[in-house]
Amino acid sequence: MADTSIGTAAQLRDPNYTPALHKAVPLGIQHVLAMFVSNITPAIIISGAAGFGFGSDAGAQGFPDMTYLIQMSMLFAGVATLFQTIGMGPVGARLPIVQGTSFAFIPIMIPLVAGKGVEALPALFGGVLIGGLFHTLLGTVIGRIRFALPPLVTGLVVTMIGLYLVRVGIEYAAGGVPAKAFNNPEYGSLLNWSVALVVIFVTLGMKFFARGMLSVSAVLIGIVAGYIYSMFFGLVSFEGISQSWNRAAAFGLPIPFKYGIDFSLAAVIGFCLMSFVSAVETVGDVSGITKGGAGREATDKEIQGATFADGIGSAIAGLFGGFPNTSFSQNVGLIAMTGVMSRHVVTIGAIFLIVCGLIPKVGALIRTIPIEVLGGGVIVMFGMVVSAGVSMLSDVxxxxxxxxxxxxxxxxxxxxxxxxxxxxxxxxxxxxxxxxxxxxxxxxxxxxxxxxxxxxxxxxxxxxxxxxxxxxxxxxxxxxxxxxxxx
Structure with missing residues (x-):
């Protein structure tokens, strides 16, 4: 239900309206809490697949690379969100659209980096760059190509993305990845599973029995609960937290071409093809925001601007070591729930993300989360991806x-x-x-x-x-x- 204390009904439906600061800031942070875990998860998964993240043999050597990728996920989600809310010429819908790292590209990225370490990253980011530029071009024709991507196709693709990824959740919940399980006698132990189950049950409890911000940030609260539970059983030590905190800088700017850039045909084709699906997803989110928040259809200019922002945001992220961005559907539901259509509220959330992305210590703390804790969160998130695909297919x-x-x-x-x-x-x-x-x-x-x-x-x-x-x-x-x- 809309909070009419924030403004009149007409004001709440106006994207250009800004609530009072003491109300706008909590609403902006609420948007960040709703997407925070989902936004950083792809960086964690790709780091692990490449061999310098959780469950890898790289150990401490992989610390700065994984931390940097997490940092870039936060920073460029914020930058891409600003493209959407503030706009830049034809770029941006100038609507309260929250951008974040896309799950859709993970099945494409994993085969590109699997076991290859940081040496695989130049080709990966080359694909992100070209795919982002291609995605931008789709903005000029998005209205004319939607016929080729009906719910039958998009529902199938989204369902398969979720099915591809749920395996990752099971592996994480069990304590690692199968390639390392032979060297890990605790893989699949009751303790590991209990950690993941704590995350799942707390998330469900918050989602269905809490209200407001607690419900919106259910996955994040579940992960915090799992983190605390892990500390009691020795999976997280204060010494490890202190070491991670001390090793990370207090402030760090993104580094252009940090890992270099290369152009692999497989990466370029893969990212360009998946851009079609990502673009259609954004069109759906823009329509959902205008219908749920303002009671109207999205204009062609808004749809085109949103697609441009998707592509430009992804291309710029690729230059600095970030992953493709897309609009986040969970925030569409948040707008419908709060009834606040203000794009400036989301701008505040974007600034919060950018600040986090410029503080490597935030990424370092995230890296101390046990893999079993992330497993519980990932099971919920990727299960929801499957559910979204099934929901789309149910209308076919x-x-x-x-x-x-x-x-x-x-x-x-x-x-x-x-x-x-x-x-x-x-x-x-x-x-x-x-x-x-x-x-x-x-x-x-x-x-x-x-x-x-x-x-x-x-x-x-x-x-x-x-x-x-x-x-x-x-x-x-x-x-x-x-x-x-x-x-």
Whole structure:
């Protein structure tokens, strides 16, 4: 319910309205709390996959690199958010859109960096840069390409992203990654699982039995509870916290081309293709904000500006060692809940993120969080990604045509995911005869599934849509045209 003490009904629906500072600041911080954990999680996952993060053999040597990536995630989420709220020429929707590091690109990034250490980062950030510039170009045509990405396609892709990532949550909750499990006798121990379960249950309790800011920041509170629980069982030591705090600088500026930059064909293609999905997600979020906060449809200028900000924000982040940014759907729901449409409130949140990103000690403290604690949070977050995809798919009209498209795309894409994931390094696999570039792109399963779904949706005749489907769907065919989360 909207807090009318903040302003009149007309003011609350106005993006240019600024509440009194003593009300605007808490609202801005509330937006940060809602997205904080989700924003830093990709940096933690990619660090671990590359071999210098949690569960890696790099140990202390990986401390500055992982801390820096976390720092950049906060800093450039804030910068990209300012592009959206304040704007810069045609860039930015000038709406209360919160930007953050995108989950969608993680399945593309993991095969690019897996076990390669910091040596893999130049090609990764080259992909982020080019993908961001390509994403910016999509802003000029986004209204004309949405037809190729209906809920059938976007729902499939989002669901597969979540399914790809939930494995990470289980590995973290058990105490590491499988490659290290052979050297870790505590992998999968009751203690490790108890830590993750504390995070999950506290998160659920806050989400469903608390109100206001406590409910909005449920995942963050769950992680804090898991952190405290871990300290009681010796998984976190005050000495370790002190060492991390002392090793990190009090202030640090981003370093352009810190890891260098390189251009890998696989990285460039992968990031560009996933930009389509990210762009459509942003369109859905913009529509959700204008409908939920102002009771109107988003204008073409707002949609185009939001897409430009997505791309420019990602490209700039890539220059400094940051990951692709996108609009965060959880903040769309927060706007609908508070009823406050002010973009300046979100600007305050963006400034808070930038300040955190300029203080490496914040990243250093985040790095002391045990991997089991993050596992509990990740299980919740990535499970919600799957749920968002299923929600999108629930609006698809499940006629025979759409069922065939979904079946073939899912079978090939998810099948590739399972086959490649379960193989030991160096063993034969279903993609071993593909060129390196195609093998990396196909390994996630998401890009093949998306391409198959897009092509089949464009070429299969619509006449099939009129055929009865009860004999194969059990009479559970859906209705409506579908929408993205927040729409």
């Amino acid at each position: 009209n499940w006629n025979r045509r759409n069922m065939v498209i979904f079946a073939i795309a899912l079978s090939i894409g998810f099948g590739l995911q399972l086959e490649v994931m379960n193989l030991k390094p160096g063993s034969p696999n279903a993609l071993q005869y593909l060129p390196d570039t195609l093998r990396i792109l196909a390994a996630s399963g998401i890009l093949p599934a998306a391409l198959i779904a897009i092509v089949l949706n464009l070429i299969l005749p619509e006449e099939l849509a009129d055929e009865a489907t009860e004999e194969v769907s059990g009479g559970m065919s859906g209705h409506g045209s579908g929408s993205l989360p927040g729409e």
